[in-house]
Amino acid sequence: MNFEQAKSIEYAYEAGSFDVAIVGAGHAGCEAAHAASKLGLKTILFTLHLDALANLPCNPSIGGTAKGQLVREIDALGGIMGKVADQCAIQMRMLNRSKGPAVFSPRAQIDRSKYSVMMKKVLENQDNLFIKQGHITDLIVDDGKIVGVMTESKAIYRCKACVVCTGTYMESRTIMGEVISLSGPDGLPRSQGLSKSLKELGLPILRFKTGTPVRVNLASIDLSQMSIQSGEDDIPPFSFENEMKGLQVASIDEQVPCYSIWTTDETRQVIHDNMDRSPLYSGVIEGTGPRYCPSIEDKFVRFKDKSRHQIFVEHMGNDTNEMYLQGFSTSLPEQIQEQMVHSLPGLQKATIQRNAYAIEYDLVDPLSVKPSLESKIVDGLFTAGQVNGSSGYEEAAAQGIVAGINASLKVLNKEPMILTRSQAYIGVLVDDLVTKGTNEPYRMMTSRAEYRLFLRQDNCDRRLTPIGHEIGLIDNERFCLFEQKQAQIIEEKQRLKSTFTGPVPELVKLMEDIGMKPPQSGISLEELIRRPGITYDMVSLIDKNRKDFTTDIKKAVETDIKYEGYxxxxxxxxxxxxxxxxxxxxxxLDYEVISGLRLEAKQKLNALRPVSVGQASRISGVSPADIAVLLVFLEANKREFKHERL
Structure with a gap:
């Protein structure tokens, strides 16, 4: 509807005027709101429930494979997910240690309720930010540009830009066997009306499905039947600022263990005997589910060669007895869930506190979104998070900070921030969504990044903090700490390169201890570190006058030296x-006028409107030959297009 139509609705009234309006206060909305308000924009954040900000309705964890990189990138840009996670971690681990540093990924088990409380506290104390419990049902658009939003109670809020971050709440319904509830996650209210408003504006709407496992009471389970998975010490914080200040996340003594078990033959039989009551296979569930996070019944159907599946039993927080069964999501009926849980080792007498369910929800087709996360259809309208087809808290938060920054830059009449695939996992995430689209909830993985050796979790600050500072999210004090750190890394690498040692007894012993032949003549300390099996710390035996650097600087120096060639x-x-x-x-550009382009390429390019040749080359159906034709055309007409910018 337009503004005049909105004002003409009975009982409608103008409640306020803002630069940026954020619809939804999940992980995307919180990052978007923080970014916009910190950049000086008068911002309002709408949430369906004030006590559910940054809710963790599924796994109570932050980070993980590829996701840990996203969290550290968000922090490097000036976001808040990493800092809040550092305060709420109850277990820390570094995943993929058996592989190279390109895929090292930090993961934290999180105190679920504390995380939400701490995020709310951060946002409530943020200048320029107003938080409002309210249900947005309509977007107000004049001449193709967003000008406001309307609540269920007919309150109109003017805005110059709007970021929609509805997560899994838009027209959602939860499903447990034959029981279908028109609600959001955790029984919270769902978003109604907004999906219709988006459709009326011409945005293409898809429908996806996800799910969550049961929660059981710790007092009712037998941990002695489970394998313990302890946390790790000396894991760096998610936040680079915390790391530079020497702040440690939960020490090993403060961490709680997780536990692992395997499904049994009885589990498999219970599921097999009740597949006729599975909404997933009876046709009740219409939305497309996540390929990489299937329900337990889907696992037994899809992976018939596997007789059992691993389940992790994880704490939900320090002040609750709730335990989360990771890998055991289901939409089977409540009675069947009881049988399934009781078939598991250590859970024979478990009390279920929250039942598992599947949830369906509406989302916007990400192919209708620009790389800035602005809609191609409505000027000033941005979308971020699961409403763009992604899955996961980290993927949502990553899009949230991008959308919040770009909505602000839009209001300030500045060029958007576009992170490329070579700059960040965030760039890979956004590019995959807006260029290739998705027909299932999209999950970030290290294999999706072509330049993952360059996009490591330890160098996110080097890649992105200068960008965050230039935009205005990183203050001068933090940037000064960052520059000091980089100067120390450069200085130490140069010192190691110019410092030589002969075959002294300490070096001979070091080399012999690791089964290597000692050098016969002088060798630089840099060259020593480059050798397999030798670390920066080991070289201290023959480099006794070195400075005492922090762990992050030592690791950066070592990684840069060892992987310099790669x-x-x-x-x-x-x-x-x-x-x-x-x-x-x-x-x-009308691609129909370019002779030599195949018909499919013309159709795809006209539909998706790539902003660069690079983006065009990644569109399905556009071949290298088509790109060659496009390059020739652009070169031949470059005078006509010389003022074009991304």
Whole structure:
């Protein structure tokens, strides 16, 4: 509806005027609201329930494979997820240690209720930010541009930009066997009306499904039948600022263990005997579910060669007895869930406190979204998080900070921040969604990133903190700490390169201890560290005058030296990639006039409107030959297009 139509509705009234309105206060909404308000924009954040800000309705954890990289990238830009997670961690681990540093990923088990409380506290104390419990049912658009939002109670809030972050709440319904409830996660209210408003504005709407496992009471289970999975010490904080200040996340003595078990033959039989009551296979569930996080019944159907599946039993927090059964989501009826849980080791007498359920929800087709996360259809309307087809808290938060920044830059009449695939996992995430689209909830994985050796969790600050500072999310004090850290890394690498040692007894012993032949002549400390099996710390035996650096600096120096050759190769690939990314395509270009392009390519390019040749090259159905034709056309017409910018 337009503004005049909104004002004409009975009982409608103007309740306020803001620069940026954020609809939804999940992980995307919280990051978007924090970014916009910190950049000086008068911002309002709407939530269906004030006590559910940054709710963790599924796994009570932050980070994990590829997701940990996203959290640290958010922090490096100036976001808040990492800092809040550091305060609420009850177990810390670094995943993929058996592989190279390119895929090291930090993960924290989180105190669920504390996380929500701490996030609310941070946002309530943020200047320029107003938080309002309210149900947005309509977007108000004049001449193709967002101008406001309307609540269920007919309150109109003017805005210059709007970020929709509805998560899994938009027209959602939860499903447990034959019981279907028109609600959001955890029995919270769902978003109604907004999906219809988006459809009326011309945005394509999809429908997805996800699910969550049961929660059981700790006092009712037998932990002695389970394998213990303890946390790890000396894991760096998610927040680089916390790391630079020497702040430690939960020490090993403060951490709680997780436990692992396996399903049994009885589990499999219970599920097999009740598949006729599974909403997933009876046709009750219409939405598409996540490929990489299937329900337990789906696992037994899809992976018939596996007789059992692993389940992790995890604490929900320090002040609750609730335990989360990771890997055991289901939409089977409550009675069947009881039988399934009681078939598991240590859970024979378990008391279920919350039942599992599946949830369906509406979302916007991400192919209708620009790389800035602004809609291609409505000017000033941005979308972020699961409403764009992603899954996971971290993927949502990553989009939230991008959308919050770009909504603010839009209001300030500045160019958007576009992170490329070579700059960040965030860039990979956004590019995959808006260029390739998705027909299922999208999950970030390290295998999706072509330049993952360059996109490590330990160097997110080097890649993104200068950008965050330039935009205004990183203050001068933090940026000064960052620059000091980088200067120390550069200085130490240069010192190691210019410091030589001969075959002294300490070096001979070091080399012999690891089964290597000692050098016969002088060798630089840099070259020593580059050798397999030798670490920066080990070289201290023959480098006794070195400075006492913090762990993050030592690791950065060691990684840079050991992987220098590989990093140079990757940098060369990135340079080639950037050439195509920097080749802008005019947005008004009619691909039908380009002779030599195949029909499918013309259709795809006209529909998706890529902003660069690089983005065009990643569109399904556009071949390398089509890209060659496009490059020739752009070169031949470059005078006409010389003022175009991404």
């Amino acid at each position: 990093l140079k190769l990757e940098e060369a690939k990135i340079a080639s990639f950037k050439k195509l990314e920097e080749k802008a395509i005019p947005q008004e």
